[in-house]
Amino acid sequence: MSTIGKLFGRSPFSQIQLHMEQVNKCIGKMSDALDAVKAGNFESLDRISNEVSELEHEADQIKADIRERLLKRFFMPIDRSEVLEILSLQDSLADTAEDVCKVLTLKRLPFPEDLVEDFDKFVGFNIKACEICASIINQMDELIESGFGGIEAERIRGLAKETALAEHEADVVQLQLLKKIYAHDTDFSTGEFHLWMRVTRVLSRLANDSENLANRILKTLSLK
Amino acid sequence: MGAEFILIGLILVCGFYVAWNIGANDVANAMGTSVGSGALTLRRAVILAAIFEFAGAYIVGSNVAKTVRKGIFDPLEISNMYPPNEAPFILACGMIAALLAAGTWLLIATYMSWPVSTTHSIVGAVVGFGALALGFDGVLWDKVGLISAGWIVSPLISAVVAYVVFGILLKTVFYQRDPVAAARRVAPKLVFILMFVMTGLTSYKGLKPLWKKWEMNPEDPRFVLVVVTVAVVLGIIGFFVTKLSLSRTQPSPSDSKSKKNPALDADVSRSLAKTIKHLQRVRNNSTDEIQDRARQLLIDVESLQDKALDNITTNTDSDELRQVEKIFSVLQIFTACLVAFAHGSNDVANAIGPLAAAYQAVSEKAIIAESTTAPWMLLLGGVGIVIGLATWGWKVIKTVGEKITELTPSRGFSAEFAAAITILGASVLPIGLPISTTHTLVGAVLGVGLARGINALNLKTMRNIVAGWAITIPAGAILCMIFYFILKLIFVDSGWAVGG
Numbered sequence: 001m002s003t004i005g006k007l008f009g010r011s012p013f014s015q016i017q018l019h020m021e022q023v024n025k026c027i028g029k030m031s032d033a034l035d036a037v038k039a040g041n042f043e044s045l046d047r048i049s050n051e052v053s054e055l056e057h058e059a060d061q062i063k064a065d066i067r068e069r070l071l072k073r074f075f076m077p078i079d080r081s082e083v084l085e086i087l088s089l090q091d092s093l094a095d096t097a098e099d100v101c102k103v104l105t106l107k108r109l110p111f112p113e114d115l116v117e118d119f120d121k122f123v124g125f126n127i128k129a130c131e132i133c134a135s136i137i138n139q140m141d142e143l144i145e146s147g148f149g150g151i152e153a154e155r156i157r158g159l160a161k162e163t164a165l166a167e168h169e170a171d172v173v174q175l176q177l178l179k180k181i182y183a184h185d186t187d188f189s190t191g192e193f194h195l196w197m198r199v200t201r202v203l204s205r206l207a208n209d210s211e212n213l214a215n216r217i218l219k220t221l222s223l224k
Numbered sequence: 225m226g227a228e229f230i231l232i233g234l235i236l237v238c239g240f241y242v243a244w245n246i247g248a249n250d251v252a253n254a255m256g257t258s259v260g261s262g263a264l265t266l267r268r269a270v271i272l273a274a275i276f277e278f279a280g281a282y283i284v285g286s287n288v289a290k291t292v293r294k295g296i297f298d299p300l301e302i303s304n305m306y307p308p309n310e311a312p313f314i315l316a317c318g319m320i321a322a323l324l325a326a327g328t329w330l331l332i333a334t335y336m337s338w339p340v341s342t343t344h345s346i347v348g349a350v351v352g353f354g355a356l357a358l359g360f361d362g363v364l365w366d367k368v369g370l371i372s373a374g375w376i377v378s379p380l381i382s383a384v385v386a387y388v389v390f391g392i393l394l395k396t397v398f399y400q401r402d403p404v405a406a407a408r409r410v411a412p413k414l415v416f417i418l419m420f421v422m423t424g425l426t427s428y429k430g431l432k433p434l435w436k437k438w439e440m441n442p443e444d445p446r447f448v449l450v451v452v453t454v455a456v457v458l459g460i461i462g463f464f465v466t467k468l469s470l471s472r473t474q475p476s477p478s479d480s481k482s483k484k485n486p487a488l489d490a491d492v493s494r495s496l497a498k499t500i501k502h503l504q505r506v507r508n509n510s511t512d513e514i515q516d517r518a519r520q521l522l523i524d525v526e527s528l529q530d531k532a533l534d535n536i537t538t539n540t541d542s543d544e545l546r547q548v549e550k551i552f553s554v555l556q557i558f559t560a561c562l563v564a565f566a567h568g569s570n571d572v573a574n575a576i577g578p579l580a581a582a583y584q585a586v587s588e589k590a591i592i593a594e595s596t597t598a599p600w601m602l603l604l605g606g607v608g609i610v611i612g613l614a615t616w617g618w619k620v621i622k623t624v625g626e627k628i629t630e631l632t633p634s635r636g637f638s639a640e641f642a643a644a645i646t647i648l649g650a651s652v653l654p655i656g657l658p659i660s661t662t663h664t665l666v667g668a669v670l671g672v673g674l675a676r677g678i679n680a681l682n683l684k685t686m687r688n689i690v691a692g693w694a695i696t697i698p699a700g701a702i703l704c705m706i707f708y709f710i711l712k713l714i715f716v717d718s719g720w721a722v723g724g
Contacts, residue, residue, distance in 0.1 A: 003339040003662050003685060004253050005627030007669055011679030073683040077676035145545045145632070147390075147676045150399030 009074045012083055013140050015066045019087065020137040022059040023094040026052055027130050027206070030097040034123055037109050038116065049101035056098040063091050077144060078220045089213040090137070093130055096205045103198050110192055112184060118177040125170035126203055129210035132163045136217055143221075153221040160214040167207040174204055227721035231316055231586050238323035239579030239601075240608045245330050246342055246571045247612025251277060252620035253665050254563035257636040259625030263553035264560065266625070270618045274610045276561045280568025281576075281606035283430040284648070286597040287656035288570050292346065292577025293319075295367045295655060297354030299581060303591045305358060312585035313721045314712070318357055319582035321707035322349035325700050326574065328707075333696075339685065340692045341660035345700040346574040347371060352701025353708055367655070374657040375693070378646050379667025385642035386671030393634055394675065397548060407548045411555055412466040414637075418555075419462035421645055422562050424455035429569075429652045462558075470551065496529040552633035559640035566647035567661045572605040574658065579604075631669070635677045639668040663689060 033048040066087060070080060136159050139152070146152040181188075181196050188196065255269040264272070293299070303311040326345040333340040347368075354363040393410075400406035428451045435447055503525060507518040580597045631639065643665040650657040666689065673681045715721040 003689070004256060004665055004669065005624045006339070006688075007666055007681060007685045008628065008630040008678070009680035009682035011630065013679055071682075071684075073687075075670075075673055075681040075683050076679065077673075142545055144676075144679060146398040146403075147394040149394060151401055151403075152398075 009071070009076075010069060012066050012070050012074075012076070013144065015062065015069075016083070016087060016090070017137055017140060019059055019062045019066065020090050020134050022055060022062060023090050023097075024130070024134045026055045026059065026094045026097040027127060029055060030100050031123065031127060033101045033104055037104055038111055038119075040111070042108055045101075045105055049105050052098050052101045056094045059091065059094045063087055077148060082216070082220055086137075086213065086216055089209055089216055090133075092209045093133075093206060093213070096202060096209065099202050099205075100199065103195065103202055107191060107195050109195055109199065110188060112187070115177065115180055115184075118173055118180060122170060122173045122177050122200070123203065125166050125173060126206040126210075129163050129166040129170065129207040132159055132166065133210045133213050135159060136163075136214060148221050156217065156221060160218045163211050163214040167211040170204060170207040174200060227715055228586055231313070231320070231715065231721065232583065234320050235316065235323075235579055235582045235586070236604070238320055238327065239575045240604060241327050242323050242330075242342070242346070243572065243575035243605045243608025244612035244615075245327060246574060247277065247609035247614075248616035249330070249334065249612075249620060250342065250567060250571060250661055251564065251609070251613050251617045252624045253662050254567050254640070255560055255621050256624030257628050257631050257640065258553075258556050258560040259621055260628035260631065261549075261553055261556065261633045261636055263556045263633055263636075266618060266622055269560070269621060269625075270613060272557070272561055273564045273617070273621075274613055276564035277568035277609045277613065278606040280565035280570075281572035281609060282568075282599070282602050283426060284569035284651050285572040285576065285602045285605065287429060287653075288573035288651055288658050289577040289580060289597045289602075289656075290573075291367075291371070291656045292350060292573050292658055293581040295364065295371070296347065296350045297358055297363050299585075299591050301358050301362055305362075308590075310716055312589050312591055313716050314357060315585040315591055316582040317711040317715055318353035318704075318708050319350075319578035319585075321704045321711055322346060322353055322578045322700075323575070324707045325349040325352070325703035328703055329696065329699055333692075338692055338695075339662065339688050340696045341662055342571060342574045343658045343660045344375070344693060344696040346578070347658060348697035348700025349704035350578065351697070352704040355701070356705050356708060370655065371657060374650060374659050375663065378650060378657075378659040378664045379670075381649075382642040382646040382664045382668040383671035383674070385645060386638050386668040387675050389641050390635065390638035390672045390675040390677050393638060397634070398545070403544050404547045404551075407551045408470050411470060411551055412463045414555060414641075415466040415558060416459040416463040418459075418558055418562065418641065420455045420459035422565070422648070423458040424451060425648045425652050426565075427451050427454045466555075469554070496525060499525050500529065549633045552637050556633045556637045556640065559637050559644060562644040563640045563647070563661075563665070566644045566651065568606065568609065569651040570647050570656075570659060571661060572602065572609065573656070575608060576601050576605040577658075630679055631672075635669075635672045638677070639665065639672050642668040642671060 029048060029052045033045060033052065036042070036045050036048060067084065070083060072080070074080065076083065136156055139156065139159075142152050143156060177200060181193070181200070185193055251273050255264070255273045258264040259266055259269050299315055302315050305311075306314050323346075326342065326349050329340070329345045329349075330342060333345075351363055351368060396410050397403050397406045428448075431447070431451065431454075435441070435444075440447070500522065503518050503522045507515055507522060510518060576597060580601050583601070585591055628636075643661070646664050646668075647659060647661055650659045666685065669678070670681065670686075672678055
């Protein structure tokens with residue numbers, strides 16, 4: 001008689017962590033793609049872009065798997081819809097990483113020297129926001145262990161704050177970067193200029209979505 | 225004469241089979257969580273379960289057995305309805321039929337893997353026999369109603385208790401800035417409560433016969449005083465034993481580390497957050513100098529808050545929670561034993577209640593009002609449970625234990641604590657209520673889940689349990705009626721037993 005054993009559903013949280021890991025891999029590969037563009041190494045760009053697509057596809061499969069298994073009759077410490085929202089926010093990070101690579105393969109992106117520093121900073125803050133999010137998701141175990149409260153919750157609050165800070169800094173740097181790109185508007189062709197706009201816009205989604213994800217998790221924390 | 229021996233043999237075999245079944249299937253719920261969390265090895269779990277099941281059955285088991293044999297219908301009514309030479313055999317046949325029905329139904333349910341309860345099938349079967357032999361009005365429906373109410377109330381009570389216990393654990397241990405130290409502090413107190421409740425309830429029941437023997441009134445306030453004293457003394461012993469055994473284990477290196485960071489407190493940062501909120505209110509609703517001062521203070525407090533958060537983010541590590549679980553895995557051994565004890569006290573009645581009624585009727589050849597459950601019957605039930613555990617139960621413990629990794633020691637502790645208290649409480653009530661151990665434990669696990677303690681609970685099990693009730697009681701009743709007809713045909717109507 002394993003009534004007690006049957007009582008436990010399969011926890012979605014370890015799968016969510018697996019998904020976030022996959023998302024993180026996508027973002028890591030994406031930064032490889034950005035490095036290739038900076039170095040003018042457009043031959044490897046297609047290959048890297050395909051790899052990112054593949055990773056994103058794998059993440060999608062994990063996502064579909066979680067959704068399928070998250071039965072309505074499951075009773076969890078956080079609501080089912082919250083789990084799904086967290087999942088879709090994570091998914092949007094992977095999608096953005098794929099989008100960035102796709103946009104980069106559209107056309108050779110000219111890379112004037114003076115843009116490099118700000119661009120690196122901009123990318124750095126975006127990736128940092130994602131990484132903090134990943135570490136929040138990674139601490140889900142401890143969060144459950146402590147019943148979504150207490151010192152663990154405080155720690156997550158601190159991390160969420162850092163995510164917001166990274167997003168803010170990314171915004172500030174983006175403004176500087178855009179100013180410099182506009183200064184180059186005569187050097188670039190219309191297509192090139194438009195491509196720059198798109199790359200920056202898509203990249204900035206990373207930090208925005210990360211902040212949303214962090215906030216989404218904050219909402220689930222209980223106050224003592 | 226031969227028929228009597230056959231009947232008595234049948235009684236003993238059937239009673240033993242049901243006891244075997246209880247040991248084989250249900251004990252896994254008591255010990256499975258401890259094996260799953262690694263607090264106990266399988267061998268130790270089986271040995272501990274055997275000891276405590278047996279003790280529970282032997283010391284407290286008679287109370288519920290009385291309810292099963294006399295609380296569902298009045299056996300004396302049978303001697304009023306049937307000729308005196310037939311009546312005892314009618315009762316014996318009915319009770320054997322009840323045991324057979326429960327045994328058969330459990331076999332079917334196990335084969336189909338339905339989550340049914342031994343208690344429910346026995347009660348269903350006895351009700352079926354009562355309704356058949358005495359007519360619909362012969363069943364004491366108000367008492368049956370009380371028993372059924374117990375089936376609904378017991379999971380609810382254990383859920384509430386588990387919710388409260390786990391909630392207290394969250395507040396006193398997991399939300400603290402040093403969970404390990406907090407766990408060390410809290411653990412002996414928990415053991416005290418455990419020992420107090422367990423020995424209190426047990427000795428209240430177990431000491432009663434002793435007092436009766438010395439011709440003293442068990443209702444005497446002195447009796448209660450003795451019980452409470454025994455409970456307190458054993459509680460204090462448990463308190464110090466735990467304290468000593470915990471202090472012997474190496475204090476973790478993180479103890480000293482966290483002492484250096486007094487700002488590392490969730491409370492501190494929460495209080496600061498409140499201060500900020502109030503200061504903002506002051507700033508918004510005041511003018512001139514007060515507003516300026518408030519603004520200044522707000523800036524100070526905000527920087528303080530950042531500092532506190534920094535400490536929190538850098539200085540805790542998840543190893544602490546693992547150490548807490550280690551402490552609780554020791555405590556969980558206590559609660560697992562307590563569940564085994566409570567289970568023995570309640571479930572042995574399923575086998576022994578009908579057995580005692582049938583045996584007495586056959587051996588005395590009369591249905592007498594004054595009926596006691598002989599110690600050797602409880603012994604038989606206890607031995608049956610232990611043998612069931614040894615021959616089959618350990619396998620079930622192993623499989624259940626492997627499945628229950630979701631229940632960490634602290635959660636297992638809360639759930640078992642709640643379930644054990646509920647079951648033991650039901651056993652020692654003036655009318656010993658036969659309740660389902662499994663369902664009470666399920667209720668307790670749900671309670672822990674409600675306190676946000678468990679990753680994911682499959683609520684489908686609830687539906688199956690309720691469906692199990694709806695099927696088990698009629699099935700037990702109908703099976704019992706069939707067996708009763710067959711047995712009556714062989715022993716009573718043929719005049720075999722009656723004539724001899």
